Amino acid sequence: MSGSSPRMGARVARCGSTRRRLASWYALPLVWLIGIYALAAPSSLRAALIDEIVVTRVGKVAEIEVRFSRRVRYLRHFPLDKGDMLRVDIGLLPLDGDIPLAVLERRRVPRNELLEAFEVMLSEQGSVLEVKFAAPVSFRVGPGSDGRSIRIRVPVRPADKAVPKPVPEKGATGLEKPASGIALGTPGELVPVPPTRAPPDQGVPPSDVDAEAASLMAQSRTAMDIGDYATAVDTLNRLLNLPPNRFSKEAQELAGVARQVNGEVAKARAEYELYLKLYPEGEGAVRVRNRLAGLVAGGEEERKEVVTTEVRGTEKMLYGSFSQYYYNGATKIDTTTKSLQLPTSEQLSFTDQSALISSFDLTGRVRRDTSDTRIVIRDTYSADLLEDGNDRNRLYAAYVEHEQKDWGLMLRAGRQSPPTGGVVERFDGGYIRKTLGRQFRIFGIAGEPKDYKIDSTRRFYQGGVEIGRDGGVWGLTLYGFDQTIDDISDRRTVGGEARYFSNGSSIYSLLDYDLLYDDLNILLTQANWQNARGTGMNVIFDRRKTPSLQTANALIGEPTTSIQQLLDSGLSAEMLRDRAAAVTADSTLLLVGLTQTVNGNWQVGGDVRAIRVSATEGSGVLPPAPATGTIYTYTLQTTATAIFGATDVNVLSIGLIDAPTYSGPLVLLSNSTNWRNWRFEPSLRYYQQNDDVDTTLSRLNGGLRLSYRVRNRVSLEAEAGYEVTRTDSVFADDKVQREYFSIGYRWDFY
DSSP states (O other): OOOOOHHHHHHHHHHHHHHHHHHHHHHHHHHHHHHHHHHHSOOOOOOOSEEEEEEEEETTEEEEEEEESSOEEEEEEESSSEEEEEEEEEEEOOOTTOOOOOSOEEEEEOOOSSOOOEEEEEETTTTEEEEEEEEEEEOEEEEOSSSSEEEEEEEOOOOOTTSOOOOOOTTSOOOSSOOTTOBOOSSSOBOOOOOOOOOOOOSOOOOHHHHHHHHHHHHHHHHHHTTOHHHHHHHHHHHHTSSSOTTHHHHHHHHHHHHHHTTOHHHHHHHHHHHHHHOOSSHHHHHHHHHHHHHHHHOSOOOOOOOOOOOOOOEEEEEEEEEEEEEEEEEEEEEEEOOSSOOEEEEEEEEEEEEEEEEEEEEEEEEOSSEEEEEEEEEEEEEEOSTTOOOEEEEEEEEEEEEEGGGTEEEEEEEEOOSSSSOOSOEEEEEEEEEETTTEEEEEEEEEEOSSOOSSOEEEEEEEEEESOTTOSEEEEEEEEEEEETTEEEEEEEEEEEEEEETTEEEEEEEEEETTTTEEEEEEEEEEEEOTTSEEEEEEEEEEEESOOOGGGGGTTOSOSOHHHHHHTTOOHHHHHHHHHHTOEEEEEEEEEEEEEETTTEEEEEEEEEEEEOOBOOBTTBOOBOOOOOEEEEEEEEEEESSSSTTOEEEEEEEEEEOSSEEEEEEEEEEEEEETTEEEEEEEEEEEEEETTSOEEEEEEEEEEEEEEETTTEEEEEEEEEEEEEEEOSSEEEEEEEEEEEEEEEEEEO
């Protein structure tokens, strides 16, 4: 049929509405049944990298938190503050005994009351996080509050007509999202605060104070444009604490506006009165008197913090995805043995990968005005089609979470990722958190680690306190942790996390000290800074035990995976701890990076990394391992958009690895282009290494990934690539060729 009648269209719409209502009532009980089955199903865990994506309201902005199953380092992002495609370069720390799957991960977040639907993709073996928005938005990007997430703040989407807008309280303006300085009200219509004019160019560079003030002013206006008034006030206060400069007058006026539109009436009045004392004449004084008159007319009451969400009753949601991908890889090896007499050649060809991977991601949610209940299930089944292959099921998550908002209580039970420091692995167990006032929360966690399998029983308990507002500028977490393995002590630590996030600048620090071993387990500090001119800097210092210090490390190199068997053989708990300490190394990383955005479409950045791993003494059948020495990596990266089209992203990365025994360059060239419903992603990599024993290795890899979206719900994807590795040594020459491809689909339902 080439068309349909209006009557048939209405009938189809009614049928669709009926199906949606049935799904709303019957699908959630089905989720509970699937969840019970998933909790009981056997699984061989290799953790997915993206754990979950959470969207919450923080003040007047929406905060997207992409949470990972392991600790993550934020490196840089592009574009700087606006666009429909965001690229974030990250570094993921692998869990002990866990190797990340080198497959593409996609998550689609359905439309909600805060944001339009958007898509998150993790590619390039977990080194690049991409976020595709429905339309260009302003954003702020940085590390999350727990060392396991990336945080993105964007403006809340405009409210639907059917949703009533919150009514401003007495003394507050009626504006939903004022741009920097715009506020409408009577008496006296309030106009924007004009920016300070630049002085005539007299060939004299601005002073350091003026340069810093200009940067802070730009940051504060950007914060106000996206509705983050608390950050704007904080930034303006920093500007006003500088020595007097040409932005002081503008900052004093804008500080009053920021507090006024944020509902801080008394503080806004104080800022305006101070302005009039300092600057009693001029156009600014007229504007300020007009605003002050509006505040007096509006009354004296300070606006209290209120929940702006309207009464919804009960809202039921069911969303997730199902995907299937087939992976195939074939390898050919040509070896030529060098001999003084006659060289010999050997060839070997085989299929190294043939697998069908099916993934299931489901979230059911029931939300009321005072409560929010979720059940989450994520599972992957890998069918290995090789002759001697083993099928594996990986249950990533299967938990129920309930938040009782009016009680300040949150409960979560089932298989889940660590919610805070101390716990380093995915676990089966429970998590409870209770809010005590606006600044304090206490929590408790108990369970069994499940990220890698050993023939020993491990159990842990943790308790702690969180200080600072949820989603606030700063926060502090303190905890104590105790874990046993086969009824002897495995880990016993105390630690804390400190975090600060404001207007593009952030600091995150984690300290974990083991009381059982009387040694430092983790000391991590990451600082990021950005200004309005497009300059960004990040510094990371990471010193940790590798793997994490625990009695279970005594199993490394042993023919058994049971601590109890070692105890039965005559070893004491103290002897096992000595063995564990002897095979555990210290890893130290220092990274300094700098980026600069040019003309909005170009970003040039680079970083220097120094890493070293200490020697280990060895124990039992495991011999000592020498120290690696300091390995330096130098990277220069250029990212550009809109070179070949309006939506393309192009990356050129050039690196150099300089180690005590080897060195070599690394070059990466990649492109990502969207055209209608198509996405094209070609890439090219080259690496060369020369070592101290006259061995040269070179590797060239080229690939192409294609995807096509069908009606915004189904994605068809395919990838193909070719890699050739040549090794030239004194004794032999090797040539390894590998061809690989994958094809599959993903269905998003919501």
